[in-house]
Amino acid sequence: MTGLTSTVVRLKLSLLRNGLRQSGGRRAAFVASAVVALLFAALQLLGLLALRGHAHADAVALLGTAVLGLGWAVMPLFFPSGDETLDPTRLVMLPLRPRPLVGALLAASLVGIGPLFTLLLLAGCVLSVAHGAAAYVTGVVALALALLVCVALARAVATANVRLLTSRKGRDLAVLSGLVIAVGAQLVNFGAQRLGSAGLGQLAPVADVLRWLPPASAVGAVHSVSEGSYGTATAQLLLSVAALALLVGGWAGSLTRLMTYPDGSTVQAADPGTRERPSSGLGRLLPTGRTGTVMERSLRYIWRDPKTKAAWVTSLAIGLIVPVFNALQGTGSIYFACFAAGMLGIQMYNQFGQDTSAFWLVATAISSPRDAYAELRGRALALLVITLPYATLVTVLTTAMLGDWARLPEVLGLSFALLGAMLATGAWTSARFPYSIPQEGHKNVAPGQAGLAWISIFGGMVAAALVCAPVIALTIWVNVSADGDAWTWLLLPVGAVYGAVVTGTGLRLAAPRTARYLPEILTAVSKG
């Protein structure tokens, strides 16, 4: 058994080492994240030590431990490929029994930055509530228990979901996890602000629940010992031990099932039948011919392709949050409403990269600049179907919140001009600086193409601002001139027409380039 444990731990270390050996960038990222994690943990440790003796120290310690536990529980769902020893199906061909394997895998789980980080934080939590020799002794046990519960929790969750995580739907889920984390961070921020204003006393009722919930119950036991209530402490420790046993038992069970039953994902699903499915209404609403065909596919991809969806949701959210939140806080300007148009216009960039190597299907169907123009126009129109109403809505909403109705026409005009400029430069950079977007993982640029991506997006955005300059200048001029207020309404049609003309020009410039360099674009977007 010890032989197996040391083998698996060594396997984990080799995987870690070989992963780092692959590239300097990965090594740098590893070192950087290690340093950041350790610094953060050290600061947290100091902060928790400073809390010693504070009336609500136990509440903070319990909450901290609970959050750590939660983190360990959800981590494997979002980063399934992070730890290859997590996937027991890789070991399925080896003659191993589940019981020793569980011990070995648990030991291997303790290797890495994550466990070290957790250990430091838990140590801080324990130290902040431990008073007296008995409490310190309990603390050592609690520390080990809490850490093991965290790690076992992660393993149990991962193993229970391994079929999901290695399936297509699971990987789709992982791509969207960035969004969940961003929203979660927003919520944590919100909670922290409330705490800051209302004081730590708010945590007391939460702490009363958490002190009985593993892994926080282990830290709760230390607190109980410090207060002299040994009976409570024993119960809390036993609860943690029971949780650990339960988790390990459940994990061993699903491990056995996984390793002895066939992979259900390769078994042919019951034939869904040849039932006729009514064609979606989408197709009928769109124009016929190439334009409608391209629009339909683009719109379907926004919904069905996780990468595209994530990019769109981010753009939609930021485009709304920046102007509206600023308006809510009273620091807003109505001109922030242009953010919506700007953020959504970014989606026009690297159009062909979004296709990945499936671009060959497009390439074989483009034989002239006219085809390329129809292709680009279809994509721009698909974008406008969503962007135009959305940018208008955000602008009207921001205006309503600020009550600045007189400026609505000019801001709308600016938004439309900006959108047109983004579409035009987006189309052109799509043809000129294509780069591939890897479909797996969180990266949005293939290795070696980061420079290209920067040129494409930032160069394009600067160009868009320049293209937009006449309308911006006109807006400023109308605003500063003496009787300009009477003419601001004119900026709406001017901006809209300018945006449309610029878009048309951009597409016409991009089309011949696209048609001429199809093989080069295909090569660029097929990397990674």
Next chain:
Amino acid sequence: MTDAAVVETAAAVRVRGLWKRFGQQVAVAGIDLDLPAGKFIGLVGPNGAGKTTTLSMVTGLLRPDQGSVEVVGHDVWRDPVAVKARIGVLPEGLRLFERLSGRELLGYCGRLRGLPGAEVDKRATQLLEVLDLAGAQHKLVVDYSTGMRKKIGLAAALLHNPEVLFLDEPFEGVDPVSAQIIRGVLERYTASGATVVFSSHVMELVESLCDWVAVLAAGRIRATGTLAEVRGDHPTLQGAFLELVGARGRDAASNLDWLGGGAAR
């Protein structure tokens, strides 16, 4: 003389002096090739011989460093309008639009090529039926198996009824049932006078399917001609092929004398 002239005019594909380098590595080193029209043509060679690179350049998906390619008399790079309407392609290692269902993918490809919608839907229904994909037509292609992907790719390549069909490893990773279906469709297609060019390294398959073969190794053409011509004195194409690519006489097993059943050590 007259025979040569007939071949010249009837060539489905004419390649002259084709070169492609990737950095230091020469993938295709000066290929001249005339592929006769109306034949089932096999492009065979070991892994890394340059089959995929050659097919990519012939179909306009990769720009050659040098050389010219004509498909049914039209230059691939100077007259793409005429060529792209006449060829169907199934590349290897490139994705499809996998977030579409099989039926949606065919609808997309057909309409993108300018076919009328009703005609596309009719052809798609028939192709899905023949290729045994009707049951999975509403499933996303991303959830298809390898064989199903090859079949839906073949359907997309056939949809616009091309004159010449280029297939890169169409049988790689395909189960025998799907392979038989693909085979049947391709045989029916060539019987009507169309040309199929496909690459493979499975000699038995090439031998049973093709009437014309080009052997490629290390970026060069080693032999071309009818099956009988290329096979020569060898009983099988496999034997002729191994000799052509210079892989005869390597006995890899001599050092593996411990390998065998019985002892578990």
